[in-house]
Amino acid sequence: MDLKEILQKSDLRIFVIFLLLISVTLVFAQEKKGIPYPAGYRGWAHIKSMLIFDEKHPLYNPFGGLHHIYVNAKGLTAYRKGGSFPDGTVIVFDLLETKMDQGAYVEGSRKFIGVMQKDSKKFKETGGWGFDAFEKDTKNSSVKDGGKSCFNCHTSQKEKDYVFSNYRL
Amino acid sequence: MDLKEILQKSDLRIFVIFLLLISVTLVFAQEKKGIPYPAGYRGWAHIKSMLIFDEKHPLYNPFGGLHHIYVNAKGLTAYRKGGSFPDGTVIVFDLLETKMDQGAYVEGSRKFIGVMQKDSKKFKETGGWGFDAFEKDTKNSSVKDGGKSCFNCHTSQKEKDYVFSNYRL
Numbered sequence: 001m002d003l004k005e006i007l008q009k010s011d012l013r014i015f016v017i018f019l020l021l022i023s024v025t026l027v028f029a030q031e032k033k034g035i036p037y038p039a040g041y042r043g044w045a046h047i048k049s050m051l052i053f054d055e056k057h058p059l060y061n062p063f064g065g066l067h068h069i070y071v072n073a074k075g076l077t078a079y080r081k082g083g084s085f086p087d088g089t090v091i092v093f094d095l096l097e098t099k100m101d102q103g104a105y106v107e108g109s110r111k112f113i114g115v116m117q118k119d120s121k122k123f124k125e126t127g128g129w130g131f132d133a134f135e136k137d138t139k140n141s142s143v144k145d146g147g148k149s150c151f152n153c154h155t156s157q158k159e160k161d162y163v164f165s166n167y168r169l
Numbered sequence: 170m171d172l173k174e175i176l177q178k179s180d181l182r183i184f185v186i187f188l189l190l191i192s193v194t195l196v197f198a199q200e201k202k203g204i205p206y207p208a209g210y211r212g213w214a215h216i217k218s219m220l221i222f223d224e225k226h227p228l229y230n231p232f233g234g235l236h237h238i239y240v241n242a243k244g245l246t247a248y249r250k251g252g253s254f255p256d257g258t259v260i261v262f263d264l265l266e267t268k269m270d271q272g273a274y275v276e277g278s279r280k281f282i283g284v285m286q287k288d289s290k291k292f293k294e295t296g297g298w299g300f301d302a303f304e305k306d307t308k309n310s311s312v313k314d315g316g317k318s319c320f321n322c323h324t325s326q327k328e329k330d331y332v333f334s335n336y337r338l
Contacts, residue, residue, distance in 0.1 A: 042338070043245065046215035046237065054272025068215065076212065096337075103223025107337055137338075168265075168276055169211070169306075 035117045035132040037139040041092045044070040047079055048168040051098065051105060065111055067095045069165045075118070079167040087128075089118040091163065110136050114150070116163070126151040127162045204286045204301040206308040210261045213239040216248055217337040220267065220274060234280055236264045238334045244287070248336040256297075258287040260332065279305050283319070285332070295320040296331045 047069040052060055071079055075089030085091075092115055097108030112135045120128035131147025131154075134140060143150065154162040216238040221229055240248055244258030254260075261284055266277030281304045289297035300316030300323075303309060312319065323331040 043214045045212045046239070048276060049218055049235065049237065050276070051220055051235070051267075051274040052272065053274065057272035060272065066218065066220070068218065070215070098220075103221065103226035103229065105220040105222065107217060107219070 034141045034143075035115050035130045037134055038072070038090050038092050038113070038115055041070050041072070041090070041094070041113075044072050044092070045076050047071055047165050053098070053105070062111075063095060065095050066098050066105065066107060067093055069093055078161075079165075084161040085118045085163065087118050087120055089116075091116045091165075112136065112142070123147075127154065127158070129154070129162055203310045203312075204284050204299045206303055207241070207259050207261050207282070207284050210239050210241070210259070210263070210282075213241050213261070214245050216240055216334050222267070222274070231280075232264060234264050235267050235274065235276060236262055238262055247330075253330040254287045254332065256287050256289055258285075260285040260334075281305065281311070292316075296323065296327070298323070298331055
């Protein structure tokens with residue numbers, strides 16, 4: 001192998017390393033748009049609940065079922081007192097199937113959780129909120145558009161810092 | 170007024186004071202059976218929910234509506250891991266009216282809250298639990314029999330330390 005060959009092979013190696021670095025950067029940038037699974041949210045404060053039972057309800061698909069809204073300690077004061085939510089707020093929309101039992105709706109398995117996380121710099125393009133969802137009881141993110149579709153609907157609540165729910169006393 | 174009369178009046182005063190002391194003691198003993206209003210329970214962990222909507226449901230009267238179960242920090246581990254609840258546990262049954270809106274049940278005003286407080290010495294006669302209820306948004310106790318009627322129904326759950334609800338994951 002002469003010097004020229006060695007240099008060519010080195011170039012190839014450098015090129016491959018360069019490609020790898022780009023891929024890692026892209027994956028990282030992609031991940032930055034997601035939201036970590038909100039571990040421990042079932043111990044957080046409960047804001048309100050609602051049961052969408054009729055297919056004719058405009059939100060039945062995909063929100064049919066009994067949902068509960070939870071918030072971490074950082075966001076609770078804003079829910080109670082009004083005003084915008086501080087960075088670090090995490091809100092969880094926990095959607096459950098329901099079963100009819102003798103004239104009552106009881107809670108069934110989880111359909112998915114929707115999550116909003118406030119970070120006014122990171123999620124500047126979507127009102128300061130990142131959006132994500134986790135199917136059933138998994139911890140795998142299932143929102144593929146960086147939360148743009150979620151945000152589209154939440155823009156109607158711009159005056160309430162893009163949050164639909166109100167704290168029930 | 171001679172000495173005899175003065176003594177008789179003194180006796181009367183002592184008797185009246187004695188009666189007053191007895192009354193205060195009795196009121197105090199009565200209050201000891203009650204439970205303080207569970208201040209701040211809306212920030213506690215949420216165990217589960219259920220909506221009883223049909224009059225035919227055996228518990229519709231008085232439990233018709235959407236109820237949520239909350240527990241204070243002391244009782245949360247027992248809910249999650251099983252076993253009996255430690256003294257100091259407070260469980261709240263928060264019952265709300267519901268309103269129908271476009272094929273959904275939304276939360277209405279509060280009917281009452283039911284409260285269980287664990288104190289194995291103080292409430293020895295009712296499984297170690299004190300029971301009370303507070304109508305609507307008031308903080309006035311409304312259980313008049315020291316919780317015996319509540320306990321009668323809860324005895325069916327003796328194996329679960331007299332608690333009906335199970336923690337929903």
